[in-house]
Amino acid sequence: MIRTVVALVVVAAALAMVPLAGLPPFYETFLYLVFHWIVLATSWNILSGYSGYLSFGHGAFFGAGVYATATLAAHYEVPFLWTLPVAAAVAAVLSLVIGLVVFRVRRVRGEIFALLTLAVTFVLATIILNTPIDGGPGVYLSAVPLPQIGPNASSTFYLLALALAFATVLIAYLVCGARLGRGLFAIHDDEDVAEVMGVPTYRFKLAAFALSCALAGIAGGIHALFVSYVTVGETFSITVPLSVVLMSILGGTRHWAGPAVGAAVITALMYAFTASDYAIAGKAIVGLVLVLVILFMPRGILGRRRDRTAPAAPHAEPATSRRENEVPSARAEPAVRADAPAILEIFDLAKAFAGVQALSNVTFSVRDGEVLGLLGPNGSGKSTLINVVSGHYRPDAGRILYRGIDVAGAPGHRIARAGIARTYQIPRPFSQMTVRDNVATAAMFGGATLSRSAAEREATRWLEFARLGDKAGALPDELNLHQRKFLELARALAFRPRLVLLDEVLSGLNPSEIDSAVELVRDIRAQGATIVLVEHVMRAVMALCDRIVVLDHGEVIAEGAPAEAMRSPAVVTAYLGAPAHA
């Protein structure tokens, strides 16, 4: 990490010497444009590339910066450099206002977000066009004095853009390696899972959006003076949003340097041909290059290489010896005393979907340290219950006391941080992260909130524990169902939960796989976690559970020791129908 930062500083310092060479202004102007696009593409990528929220509105934030500087410098005679922080602030505030509304709506993802941001661009452009900010004829900045940074005007712009490009790439790099970046990547792959794994998705998206737009705003401020005459038509054209998307994807959106590489390539191509005598043919060649690059390098120039160099598992020790060292009491069956305190108490919980009462008046409690089986026919509300407890759905009524605190309706990441982990019946790994990163992400955002390096050590440990040590460097796609289920368990464990909600971890496994999974669940319990087990495999339920709760049509119909509860008339009726003679 330090090496990359030093390398960036050295490159930027070397480039800062260019004006001293006394090159013709043409070169500095060309490089200014390269840096300009590097800033726009890299800043776009911080939200859209990392988190997958494709913005087509980058032009709006760039334009907000352009007009902030143009208005202040031309109409109010504010010194140019002072307008740049304002340009950043205006763009950031605009993005925050949009984000505060848009990111709250769970439906606004993918192309809806892209379209919304595009629409914002048109609305903003129209407002500026029709108000005194522009009013129609455009704004002249030719009278605005340029600060003396370089020997002449073109080198001043060159140095300004270089400084901003350096800062932007550095920020993109730091975000990529930080918690924010990891959270954004998790959002990209599966936002719901990221939330219940403790990633504060809403805040992260807002932060990334504001950061991304502030940088675009500064780039706009500088560009306003560079072009010295700004118009709504030019500023808010489709060129900016389209170009930044193209550049980033060309370079690779999952790599911090991808957009910068793509920006440099496309700007150079455009410039090389438009400046020559064959401008029209050159443009066609740019189009052709774009098509060919995407067809043959679909992950972008930097995308492919990065996947190949996924590091091998560090210090992978023999699985068996390690496991025995760590879980000496794995076979012991800690008896839960009947008077153990409740870790989770559910009172009168209700949830309905479009008229279907999925849960009604559900009341039961989970004692600290026990394994509670949650049973019931398909559609009885078990998964809904888990979704409500983990914060994915907001309950219509009722209370959920976790260690005495009501968490009903709290955001998923808060509940997760408090120590509740869950698994999914159909495994939902982060598809573009390695198996180790999947588990490390849980460790970073879970109850322990570890640093990245500590989280990776922790991940290695839990992968051994879940018998996945040799798959650490693989992508989830390469695992079979059994391994993916164990990955879900490893992820839940790396979280250091006090309470684990296991949603049908055994379904779809063959008998010997079930045996090893049952063993793993025992091991989890031996770690001190309380377990709520949703399960249909009766053999496993009888072997694992201290008590069971049976649901039918969203209501609790039986509760108690496994064998007794299953014999109760209500349970027999729910599973087998009413007796013929009744």
Added chain:
Amino acid sequence: MNVPSATLLGQAILSGIFIGALYAVLGLGLSLAWGLLGQINLAHFAFAFLGAYLTYQLATVGGLDPLFTLALIAPAFFALGVAMQWLFTRFRVSPLNSLLVTFGLTVIVETLIQAIWTADFRRLESGYADVRLRIGTLFVPLPELLTLGIAIALSLSVWAVLRYTDVGRSMRAAAEDAPIAAAFGVNERLLAYVLSGVCAMLAGAAGLCLALSQTLAPAQIYAWIGVIFAVVMMGGPGRALGPLAAGIVIGVSEAVTMAVTAPAWAPVVSFTLLILLLLLRPGKT
């Protein structure tokens, strides 16, 4: 803000419906490719303009009736669509990358148009533009009326095919879950070729409408992208009647805004409408 007369308002609504019809014709192929093939096809705009220029060429130089040119353009464009689908299948292009690939194609087509017809404005002078119809006090231009007719005919036929025929049902099934549809005997690859060809034919039809009522220039290709995407999204990608309904809503709201306030304010109303709709619309997507 000024309150316009009933005639002016009526004329505004009428012209809104007409421009909405043009939006619908342009959006229909884009919507089908997006919803049913998972492609965000920017080249659709380039193909539409290519079609418009071909109509212009065949009508001006070849002396054909503009409407008849479609008989020549449609089959050629079907082949174009099939060729593009081959490219997408061969390289298994993801939806996001389809945006890039088709942008590259758009640039290539744009330069092709520029090389053949230059960057100057071109306008098709057909007999249709001279016909003046009147309904009461309202003036009805024939080219726009033809566009409206084409929009309604195309939208309804695509809708009927998707809803009532086996081919249409198979297409919808393949769009929802291709492997499952294939397991039920749907030849989704063949369907994708046909659909891509049909989308390109729709681009050709949109080109005819553009040539009838608009002034053509290569750079105009990009001018339509924003509003047409709004129309497609608002109508719901893959839904045949969506672009027509959304196009008319946006077109009328723009035209009425122009009549009531200044013309430059028009995008605010339509796009604010779109933003509200996206945020507040209940249900899925």
